[in-house]
Amino acid sequence: MRASRMNLTTLREDPAEAEIASHRLLTRAGFLYKSGAGLYLYGPLLQRVVERIRRIVSEEINRAGGLEITMPIMQEQALWERSGRWATYQASRTMLTVKDRSGQVFGLAPTAEEVVTDYASKVVTSYKQLPVTFYQQHTKFRDEIRPRFGLMRVKEFIMMDAYSFHDTTASLDVTYDGMRVAYQRAFRRLGLEAFAVEADSGAIGGSGSHEFMVAAAVGEDTILYNADSGYAANVERAHGRIAPAGPWTAPVAATLVHTPAVGAITDVIGFLNTNGYADVQAVHALKCVLFVAKTATADHTVAAFVRGDRDVNEVKLTNAITRLLGDAGPVLNLRPMTPDEVRAATGAEPGFAGPGTGLKVHLAVADKLTLDPAAPTVAGANKTDHHLVGFRLDRDAGVTLTWDDLVTIRAGDGDPKGTGVLDEKRGIEVGHIFKLGTKYSVAMGAEYLGQDQKRHPFIMGCYGIGTSRVAAAAVEQHHDADGIRWPVTIAPYQVVIVPTGKPGDAAVEQAAEGIYQELLSQGIDVILDDRDQKPGVKFKDWDLVGIPYRIVAGRGVAEGLVEVKPRGGEVANLPIAQAAAAAAIWIKERIAERNAAADAVR
RNA sequence: CGGAACGUAGCUCAGCCUGGUAGAGCGCUUGCCUUGGGCGCAAGAGGUCGCAGGUCCGAAUCCUGUCGUUCCGACCA
Structure with missing residues (x-):
């Protein structure tokens, strides 16, 4: 891609309403445009990032056996009444609704248990088809009380939601653990340091629930953990040991x-x-x-x-x-x-x-x-x-x-699993896995015929990853004073070539163009900055946008050299003919590192 | 839901108190200069001041309403 055709629009000043790094940088670098409160347009650069996240997530869910489908966003009220959730979502007012011309009311999907359970009840009729997992990556709506922090908490977002169907809890346990591994693999490939914590599963059914958190000071969740024992839980559910109160001199009667x-x-x-x-x-x-x-x-x-x-x-x-x-x-x-x-x-x-x-x-x-x-x-x-x-x-x-159990556990309380003491940190929830049990299948009469020739409700699990939130979390975890530092696996482009020097300098232009063509032919996503701008402007722009690898063709070209520099790394001078290969190797090594990290997930 | 603040050029903001018909920086356009970290020079385009009423000879400015945005709070007794 030539930079002159990218409609690159960077802002020199921070947007007034941005409070956190991801919101500020994504807006300044032109990834994100606010269309309304909690409503964002994804610019061309963010579109590419989201697409990469989506692909990696899909690959990992597929690897875990998921079958990708697309479900409707508009969902009939009657369907939600079958599960009983219409009332709860109306009461909590988190579901947006629309009416069609005949006055029929629809909810805009905050999740899709009803739709997928209805689907499974029709197409999964025999135990021989179990287990099965359906998933999608699609737009979700939540009528948030207070959207904020840019992409972090919005009314409309993209979420991967998966739903598994089983005939035994043992089968659910296997898929649940497979999804945990898939999540951990996906986050490692995405360049996120995420960890699983025990989460609140609500009082209704559900034998287990874990959230995947990205540690970040701006996170909206509080996590209690002990690195020694491995215990980690959302404060909403955390257990702990609390020292008893000692005696005091009390009156005998009240x-x-x-x-x-x-x-x-x-x-x-x-x-x-x-x-x-x-x-x-x-x-x-x-x-x-x-x-x-x-x-x-x-x-x-x-x-x-x-x-x-x-x-x-x-x-x-x-x-x-x-x-x-x-x-x-x-x-x-x-x-x-x-x-x-x-x-x-x-x-x-x-x-x-x-x-x-x-x-x-x-x-x-x-x-x-x-x-x-x-x-x-x-x-x-x-x-x-x-x-x-x-x-x-x-x-x-x-x-x-x-x-x-009512008490809020806090840092300094004893680890419920051992002898240590709990510590506290903030996290961004990027994923959630949940053992649903038969809540939806019983309510909606979703059954299969078992080997015993009797009908049984499905045992279910559900799983979510905030696809668009992952992009924001990645920026929170990877940025510096100059801008974003995208992990190579999700960067909108991997390499940028910056020609500098006097306009019309044929040697510089030829060197840059040659490297550009070579990288294109190797399938690397590369930008050639052919804009008529001073070098300082170009350098600032690409640091802000966060392209992982930069090649500068400038004053060294006369001696046959160009500069290469990973974002945030050291400059090296290389012969022009070696630059493209060096960039390609660097990119492939970084991706290989991520894949190796993913393969190390147990 | 409650409270507060804000809404002026693409962006960040000034002007409003003390009414007299709109400004700066950045960005954008054109030309010149030339090019290693956004900061060389010059010229130029761009806003019915969120919207609707009201007061007034006259409203960005004062009043009322409305829409929107942002922030804070929702009581741990």
């Missing part, structure tokens, strides 16, 4: 104490320390957080209790409530109570809620890891400006408690 205008636990403890309870600490307090959990049929008021120094994990709480509700669930939405709702539930100003008498909620859940029912605590008294000191859950509770 004692009502006037704690004027101190609602927050640290303030309450500080107040008590100077008013007769010198050794009580936040770990001895009982934190009560009030929520409203919405299900399809009702709003349930919920009180959640954790130790005073810890936080409630809303994902864990949602799952706990769903387990508690059973058939009355699932929880579609969980939100903190408004101050007015808190007053109604406790009869007190916010800040003084507790599990004693006077608390009026439908459900009360206590954290089993951090709370000891027999230990004395400090709890809100459900009376403005008052706490109960020496309160015991086993003796003084005014509500019926359910014990479950």
Whole structure:
């Protein structure tokens, strides 16, 4: 490709709304154009990057046995009602809908379990066809509350979504592990350092779920991990060991104490320390957080209790409530109570809620890891400006408690698998694998005929990779002060040739053209920068765009030399005749490294 | 959903408080100069100031509404 024909448009200044490197650089280098909030046009360069990502992902899913298909983006409401997900997606308002001329309502695919399950139920009729995996890489829609960070969180994006069908859980386990390997191979070929973490699988079915994370400070997920034991989990599901609270000098019976205008636990403890309870600490307090959990049929008021120094994990709480509700669930939405709702539930100003008498909620859940029912605590008294000191859950509770896992694990907590301590980092979720079980097949009546001559619902797995998000994650992981440093496997072009020198310098132009033609003939994706620009402009542009390898034909040409330079690497001078071969070899070596890394995946 | 800010040239922004009919830098076009890190010289094109009302002799500027964008927040008691 000749640069004069590429419609290359680079910006010298950062776009005003870009907060993270990938958004900033992709916009400045002309890969990305914002069409609306959370809506982006992929420019010619990004199109090539996405195409390469797509190809590598497809190759790996194919290798794992996947069959590529294309499913409709517009999906009938009736189909989604068969799985029961129409209501949940309407409640959470994450699905965009459209109407056709007759008024029929369609959802725009956020995922495609319903469509593919319906398909499988029609075309997969015998156990002899199992296992089978269908997948696509297609546009998805999510009505995000807040799209942001450029390509990272958008309303419309490209996702690889795969769905596997099985007759046994053992078969699902095999495919699930095969997909894990395929993902890891794909990410290594794509040049991403991704790692698998245990993920929340929701309270409904699902015997396992892992997310694939790219470590990045701008990531929206928090991961707890221990490099020694290999434990890694999303904070939404992470387990840990937490040191128990030590003893303190508590009154024998729960004692009502006037704690004027101190609602927050640290303030309450500080107040008590100077008013007769010198050794009580936040770990001895009982934190009560009030929520409203919405299900399809009702709003349930919920009180959640954790130790005073810890936080409630809303994902864990949602799952706990769903387990508690059973058939009355699932929880579609969980939100903190408004101050007015808190007053109604406790009869007190916010800040003084507790599990004693006077608390009026439908459900009360206590954290089993951090709370000891027999230990004395400090709890809100459900009376403005008052706490109960020496309160015991086993003796003084005014509500019926359910014990479950609610606490948010944090750095410094013990590794649940061993003796080490957990650390914390941020990650970008680029993939997710999930054992679905029979949730969709049972709901939708998707069955096959087994060897036993009986009908059985499919056992399913589903798997996703954020194809377009991978491009953004790659930039987050590979950039420097000058611009993007694309991994060779996904770079829009692999080599750029920059002729410099006086216009009409025939020797320079011939050298550049010769190298260009030679690389083209070798199938290398190469750019010849034939623009009438000063060298500085050209160098800046290609560093920004992130082409991995650069050949400069300039003042050395008189001595028969050109310069070669990998992006971010050292300059070397080579005879003109050797430049193309050197570039081709360098490219092939980098690709071979990626493939070797992929082959090393266990 | 709640709150705040912003919307002026392709981009980044100034002008608005104190109304008088629009500016800078970059980019773009043309010509000259020539070419090793975006910064040589000159000339030029380009905006009914998001949209709709209102006030006024006069509105980018003041008022109201509306649309859009961005950021923050949604209560851990």
